[in-house]
Structure formats: C-alpha cells, structure tokens
Amino acid sequence: MKHNPFVWIEIPVNDMARAVAFYEKVFEFKIQLVDFGGLKMGWFPNAGDAPGATGTLIQQESYIPSQEGPLVYFYSENLQNELDRVEDAGGKILHPKTQISEDHGYMGVFEDSEGNRVALHSNA
Template sequence: MSKGFNAVGWFEIPVTDMERAIGFYETVLGYTLERHKLEAIDMAWFPMSPEGYGAMGSLVFNEEFYKPSIEGTLVYFSSPSGDLRNELDRIEAAGGKILVPRRAISDEYGYMAICLDTEGNRIALHSMA
C-alpha cells in the first residue's frame, strides 16, 4: 500500500428517507450534504477533500441494495466542533438517540459516543476533548 493513503477510501450509510436523513446529519454535524441522484441510487455526499484527513462517504438510498441496520459496520464521525459533546447535544432534537454516552477511550485516543440515526443505523462520534 502506498504511503499517505487511508485503508478506507469511501463509506455508504443506508437510508430509507433521504430528506429525513439529510436533515439529521446536517443538524448534528453542521455540514451541508451534496445530493446526487445517479440512476437508481440517491446519494447525499458528506463534504470531502481528497487531500483531507479521513475517508469520504455518503448517505445512500436504493430499496433493493441498501438496508439500514443497528448491527454491522460502525462509522465513526470526527467531531466537527472538536468536542463531541456539542454534536451529542443535537442528536435527540434531530430525531436520533444516544446509545452509548460520551466516554473516554484513553488519554491518547480521546472520547467516543454511539448514537442511532433517524434511519436505524448506529453511528459513532469521536473527539479528543
């Protein structure tokens, strides 16, 4: 593997109601998602920079191929504010649920929390504060 590349290059989070899902993620994370309808797939891309830190990804809707789940892959979002308590304060008002409240991973790795989005997916938040 070449230096400078992360192992994960793209992720997709399944949704059943794209408008509701976009509203949840934009409210909690404070980003504007960019919607793209590509034939049978409806996507809403998270802000991305190929040179930036972390993986790029999208919300995705297709009844046949994507099903939200509380079991399975867990995507960690880096706290845009730098302190995940800020994003956690918006989870329930945006229609989500906190499953695991903020807790320390370690001094070296910071803090995490696990939430349920409006579509039934588990997601995690991470920050050093």
C-alpha cells in the same frame, strides 16, 4: 502504508430527505444530493487532502439501515457538540461521551434517523 485504509463510506437510508435533515442538523454541514438513475446519494463534504475518508448517505432497495453492521466513526473537535444535537434531530443516544484513554480521546454512539448505529470520536 501510503494512505488510510478507508476510501469511501456508505450509510444506508430509507428516507433521504429525513436522513439529510438529520445529518445536516447534527453536524452543521451541507450534504449534496445526487441521483444516479434511481440510486440516490447524499454526499458528505470533502476536505480535499485532509486526513480521513468521506462518504455518502445512500438510498436504494439493496441498502438496508441497521445496527448490526460495521460501526462508522465520524471525526469531531468535541463530540459532545454533535451528541447534544442528536435527539433534537430525531436520533437517540446509545452511548454517551466516554473517555477511551488519555492517549486515545473520547467516543460516543448514537442511532440516526434511519436506525443506523453511528459513532463519534474526538480528542477533547
């Protein structure tokens, strides 16, 4: 395989301003707002040639936030840092930091400000 399977990830939102505020507070990075003729997007930072995919918050009537769909994992140096900011940002912890195994690191899951189920992964 020449590249990772995921190229782009879209997280549906109902309220772009609220979602941007939530993700910027939890991850401590800036999101770039873009409007493509009514299709509102909040682009996550792109680290260029670094491993992994980037993505966007997306607001349009055909995108509906849910805990039912695929689970997206964000990379973290130590996911407890982000989990510690989730509730203050308006989200809810669904699964605390838990070791997967010694070889595979840790995971945690939260509900974002829009009702999406989102996960974190870190080696520490």
